[in-house]
Amino acid sequence: MSTQQTSPTAPAGAIGSPSAEKTFAIAQIAAPLVCAGMMPFLDAQAATTVSTFLAAPAMVAGANAVGLLSERTLAVVPGGDILAAHRRPFLVSTIATATAAATATLHGLPGIDALVAGWMTMPSLSGLVSVAWWGAAGFVGFSLRKVLGNTRPRPAPAAAPTPAVPVSDILVRWHAYISGERGAHPGQHLILTGQGPEAWEGIIEAPPGRPVAVTAETVSGVYRIPAGWVDITDGPHTSSKHIHVRLAAAPxxxxxxxxxxxxxxxxxxxxxxxxxxxxxxxxxxxxxxxxxxxxxxxxxxxxxxxxxxxxxxxxxxxxxxxxxxxxxxxxxxxxxxxxMDRSPLEDGKPLPGALALLANPNGFVQLGTGVSGRPARVQLYDKKGGARHVLIAGVTGSGKGGVLQLICLSYHVNKVAIIYADPKGSSNPDVEDMAAYAGTGRDGATGALRLAYAILQHRIRQSQSLRMKNFQATDDMPFIAVVLDEMAQLLSDKSPHLAEAAMIVAALAEQGRSLGMCLVLCGQIINLDKMGGDTSIRDNVFYGGALVLLRSDGAQKHRLDLPDAFDAIDPSKIPAFWRGGDDDTLIYDPNIPEDDPSRTFGVGYVVGPDERAEMMRAWILESAAGLFDPDRILHPADFPDWGERDLIAATPADAVGTGQNSTAWVPGQATGTAVKEPTAEEKILTVLGECRDPLGEEVMYLHLDQITAMTGVTRKTIENTCSRMAKAQTLVRGTAGEYGLPLT
Incomplete structure (x- = not known):
């Protein structure tokens, strides 16, 4: 047997009852004054009795003050922690009280008058006594002012170190009640490996080939401690166990x-x-x-x-x-x-404003907040890599429509043209209003896809003609978001428009990114037969774009393999409500408004390529009305046949150029010049021009950091270009790295 004893230590304690300490402090302050006020009105016998009674606290206070009461004694006496903390004020209070009692007993009311008001006769002996008595009373009040003003536990003097339980006592009890012949588990011996004032530990050894049968309850009864203080875990071999026993409650x-x-x-x-x-x-x-x-x-x-x-x-x-x-x-x-005891996502947060949806230089937009506090972001486009596709999935009531509104409002704020296809016809009127073209109903939605397909074919021909290597968005040739809401209405095997719609969506999924055309698919179920049965749609949108998964039905997880980022994540396990007493509360109730805080609408997961999924909640946006500017709705001005969009929407995609319909639209020739990337100087002038004072009365400055963020150009290039333009007097230099356009 080996023992390892640690140095006994004990942290400083604290006053056990702050309220009792406060009451005792009030009594110490009031005692001299109460005694001086009441004693003169008692008869001689009563006054003598009270004076005799006051001798006891005076003796305790004196013994406490000179250290005759040991720390061990104070530790076991009720209120001993308070006595230890109040040594001086308690002694002074008892002296002042005893002085008032003795004066009243010996001299009556005249003596008390001299004691209380004698300071007015200074200089005199009675005046000195009165001043000393009042000084003692004031000292008590001053010393205890913090106690009266604070109810929090106050540190008390360090108690004497708690001695460790003797090793012999631990082993003797174990042998007598557990491992001995008459013990609860004969032959299961204890090897003590560590022992200190707060805990001891060891190894329980059973006879070879037999398991350890000692339980925490057995040890609890033997050592008179709670069973929760005993921890028995696996030992070095099958006939042994580790044991750790606390001697005091853990923090x-x-x-x-x-x-x-x-x-x-x-x-x-x-x-x-x-x-x-x-x-x-x-x-x-x-x-x-x-x-x-x-x-x-x-x-x-x-x-x-x-x-x-x-x-x-x-x-x-x-x-x-x-x-x-x-x-x-x-x-x-x-x-x-x-x-968590309570999820931070439970309190849904409204969208702070349309400007909160401005994309960063890499095209990332914040849709809400993750459970860790990090922003939940989705990449809508990449200025170098092209457009990014988005897939939104969730059952009715999951907040799918609200997320789609957020994403479409993000497109509008970031100068992306929207072509909206809604086969259901009433899914999201606000998105319909902010779109450059919207087609509702199955026929209208198919027409919107035809228009998008025509633009795609035009951009393909234009790219080939102009030998454009990378797509660069401009006001005339913006990114285009092709939004297909309730996608199963067109892409399921029961749709009469399946063949044409699937062909168009597949073409957009495969070729749209490099031509600045984002594809946004929104629906309840994301299995392959609800995506046109085309693996190219799944691979390019599902695996290569941004994915927003909200609460789904119970079989959703097995309908389509989730990307690696969704390992161990099952959106079907998100309940409809945050709390519920029984299963009925988890059933969707259409009578509960979408902004009801008890619902989990907008809760799900958002992830892009090479990112990890985290539970998040999207910002609450019941309606986008009033947040978008109808005068700033962009359309693809680079498409020469935009004026014939209604005819294009009525022309089946496979009939274009075949002569099957003499009234069908025939695409025009690709025209135009290659889009040149604006120079750093042009970008700076554009940014500063947008911030110019409309009245032309003062120079509006922007800091280099702001210019860098707004142009997407590197900081070093911005610094050099701005410096050169300032020397050429094209810009006006301000203070601390600020620049603006000169007044005209």
Missing amino acids: VQERQYSALEELWRKRVARPGGCMPGTHLESITPDPATGGVAAWVVADEDTDTVPAPEPHRIAGALRTTTLLVSIEPTQNPRRAKLRL
Whole structure:
């Protein structure tokens, strides 16, 4: 047997009852004054009795002040912590009180008058006594002012170190009540490996070939401690167990973290659990959620952190899928765990304004907030890589329409032309109003796709004619977003427009990106037969674009393989409401408005290529009306046949140029010149021109950082160009890196 004893230490304590301390402080301040006011009116016998009674607290105060009451004695006496903290004021208060009592007993009311008002007769002996008495009373009040003004626990003097439990006592009790012949588990001996004032630990050894049968409840009864203070885990071999026994309660936070680690070990990391071969590290409070965050780390004999099913991990941790998050990282052996008492996404946030949807230089737009506090972003376009396709999926009531409004409003704010196809006919009127062209109903939606296909063919011919390597958007040739709402209405196998619609959507998915045409598909189900049965649509949109998955039906996960970014994520496990007492509360109720805070509309996952999915909630946007400018709705001015858009929409795509319909539209020849990338100087002049004072009375300056962000040009190039333009007097230099256009 080996023992390892740690140095006994004990942290400083605190006043056990702040309210009792405050009451005692008031009594110390009031005692001299009350005694001086009441004693003169008592008869001689009563006054003598009171004076005798006051001798007891005076003796206690004196013994306490000179240190005759040891720390150990004060630790066991009720209120001893207060006596230890109030040594001086308690002594002075008892002296002042005893002085008032003795004066009243010996001299009556005249004596009290001299004691209380004698300071007015200075200089005199009675005046000095009066001043001293009032000084003592004032000292008590001054010393206890912080106690009266603060109800928080106050540190008390350090208590004497708690001695460690003797090794002999631990082993004797174990042998007598557990491992001995008459013990609960004969032959299961304890090897003590560590012992200190707060805990002891060791190894329980059973006879060879037999398992350890000692339980926490048995140890609890033997050592008279709660069973929760006893932790028995696997030992070095099958006939052994590690044991750790606390001798005092752990701090609240430590108890919470220990409980989480124990729950993880027993329910999650066990063989057959949802994440076997893992453990938690660095459990810490998470300010973003109000809960805790921790690293999930693979054990030494585990290669990677397994991806758990959300429903299983929530069940194992005794919570719901909305209150637990497992986020993979680039390191396959580590993942992020967030466990919440209340999700920060529960309180939906309204869209701050249309300007919040301005894209950054790389075309990323924030749609809402992730559970970690990070912005939930989607890339709409890339100035160098071209357009980005988007797929939005979710059942009715999941917030799909609101997300589509956000994305389309983002297109409008960022000067992208919108062609909107709504086969249902009433899905999103606000998107219809901000579109350059909108087709509703199945025939109208098919017409909108035909128009988009015609523009695509024009841009293909133009690109070939002008030998355009990369698409560069301009006001006349903007990015175009082709939005197909309720896509299953046209792309399912029951649609009479399936063949034509699938052909157009596939062409846009394959060729649109490099020609500045974004394809946005929106629907309830994302299985292949609802996407025209064309794998090119799935591969180019689903895997190569941005994906927004909101609450789906129960079979959604198995309808189509999710990208790798959605490992261990199942949108079908998002309930319809944040809280519910029974299963009926999870059924969709169409009578509840979409902005009802109890619903989970807008909750889902958004991810792009090479990104990880995180639960997020989109900004609440019930209606986009009033947020877009009808006078700034762009259309593709580079398309020469835009004036014939209605005829184009009425012409089947496979009839163009075949002569099948003499009245059908015939595409014109590609014309125009190659679009040249504006120079840094031209971009600077454009940005500063947009900020010019309309009255022309003062120079409007922009800082170099603002110019860099607005032009998308590197900071070094902006600095050199602005400096050169200032020397040429094309720009006016301000202070601290600011530039503006000169007044004309």
